[in-house]
Amino acid sequence: MATAAIKPPLTTCLRCLTLQAMHKTLTIRIDAEQRAALGRTARMLGKTIPEFVRETLEQAVSARSLATKTSHIKGKVSLNTASRVSWARALKQRNWRS
Secondary structure, eight states: OOOOOOOOOHHHHHHHHHHHHOOOOOOOOOOOOOOOOOOHHHHHHOOOOHHHHHHHHHHHHHHSOOHHGGGTTTTOOOOOOHHHHHHHHHHHOTTOOO
């Protein structure tokens, strides 16, 4: 009777593929306070420092429109007609570009 090979969990496979695709190293210098803050934030999010830094850099350099970045809040504020008119008027008065 042949035994089937034990397959690693899917997350392990994905992590291996991800690591194999990364072939460049970037070295940055940060002070001890920044390093500690990175560690705290990464731990809070349940990530390693390299994972947290890679994701943060990706978000910072990705070219996304404002509409894409804010689409999750679209339609969250509803104003009655009187409030909407006064809101629009206040925005127009404060907009230095118009």
